[in-house]
Amino acid sequence: MLILECPYCGVKADETELSAGGEAHLKRFGPGADDESFEGYLFARENPKGVHFERWRHSYGCGKWFHAARNTATLEVYGTYPAQVSVPPKDILKTISAAVPGWRWRDLG
Amino acid sequence: MSEAVSALGGARFEGLAVVEDCGLSGMITLRGDLSAAAVKKAALAGSGCAVPGERKAVVSDKGALLWMSPDELLVLCPYDEVGARVAAMTKALGKAHALAVNVSDARAVLRLSGPKAREVLAKLSPVDLSPEAFGVGDLRRSRIAQVAAAYWLEDEESFRIICFRSVAEYVFGVLKVAAAKGSAVGYF
Ligand SMILES: [Zn+2]
Numbered sequence: 001m002l003i004l005e006c007p008y009c010g011v012k013a014d015e016t017e018l019s020a021g022g023e024a025h026l027k028r029f030g031p032g033a034d035d036e037s038f039e040g041y042l043f044a045r046e047n048p049k050g051v052h053f054e055r056w057r058h059s060y061g062c063g064k065w066f067h068a069a070r071n072t073a074t075l076e077v078y079g080t081y082p083a084q085v086s087v088p089p090k091d092i093l094k095t096i097s098a099a100v101p102g103w104r105w106r107d108l109g
Numbered sequence: 110m111s112e113a114v115s116a117l118g119g120a121r122f123e124g125l126a127v128v129e130d131c132g133l134s135g136m137i138t139l140r141g142d143l144s145a146a147a148v149k150k151a152a153l154a155g156s157g158c159a160v161p162g163e164r165k166a167v168v169s170d171k172g173a174l175l176w177m178s179p180d181e182l183l184v185l186c187p188y189d190e191v192g193a194r195v196a197a198m199t200k201a202l203g204k205a206h207a208l209a210v211n212v213s214d215a216r217a218v219l220r221l222s223g224p225k226a227r228e229v230l231a232k233l234s235p236v237d238l239s240p241e242a243f244g245v246g247d248l249r250r251s252r253i254a255q256v257a258a259a260y261w262l263e264d265e266e267s268f269r270i271i272c273f274r275s276v277a278e279y280v281f282g283v284l285k286v287a288a289a290k291g292s293a294v295g296y297f
Binding site for chain 2: 008009010011013014016017059060061062063064
């Protein structure tokens with residue numbers, strides 16, 4: 001069972017109270033972008049065995065979107081943080097580095 | 110005008126706990142910056158209550174005020190006073206970027222009461238409802254079985270539950286099953 005703390009209402013929410021929203025920190029490429037960037041934005045996703053960054057929504061609770069950093073192999077949760085950022089907070093990156101030395105995820109790590 | 114009726118028409122069930130329809134209730138959603146003076150004023154005008162803390166419910170002789178999310182409150186008041194309350198709230202909001210809307214007919218209100226009330230609700234909702242973790246005035250928005258619901262503890266032995274009107278029968282039904290005689294767990 002996955003439990004994520006919603007950074008907006010402070011609830012330690014059971015997975016069944018949340019909706020998964022896919023990969024975090026995607027950069028949008030829209031009209032005017034070249035084909036490769038647009039294809040990457042639409043289709044290219046990370047599928048790591050290990051450190052991963054995701055979007056989640058506290059759908060049965062306060063309704064807010066947020067981010068989570070967790071490990072897909074161990075189910076360890078490194079932290080959750082608000083939706084209004086394009087990179088994870090430094091303290092969460094530090095926690096991950098302590099737990100998984102040498103980790104990489106896209107251009108992070 | 111047509112005569113308004115509650116979704117459950119006064120239904121009542123007695124088992125491990127009592128499950129009952131609370132009848133028609135006035136409900137007003139207030140969305141905006143909860144720290145803004147105009148929003149606080151509107152909340153007071155609607156409910157007679159000051160803005161409650163995170164995940165809390167407060168009650169006054171005029172009504173009740175529930176914390177629903179970082180930018181959302183729910184005002185409870187007598188059903189026939191909703192129009193006047195919304196008008197007073199809208200006036201208090203003035204030009205603030207906020208909204209007060211009558212949602213009374215979109216929701217249903219139930220009461221779950223009795224010494225086993227915590228246990229009955231805990232069968233259906235992924236929330237720690239032990240007396241140490243969930244006290245009087247604590248509120249949660251979560252799910253009851255497969256649908257969204259909000260509930261708070263009115264006193265040691267009774268919860269007030271709000272769900273969408275369209276799923277009121279479902280919520281009443283699952284509460285009845287969870288409160289069936291002989292199904293006590295004795296966890297709390
Ligand atoms: Zn939340």
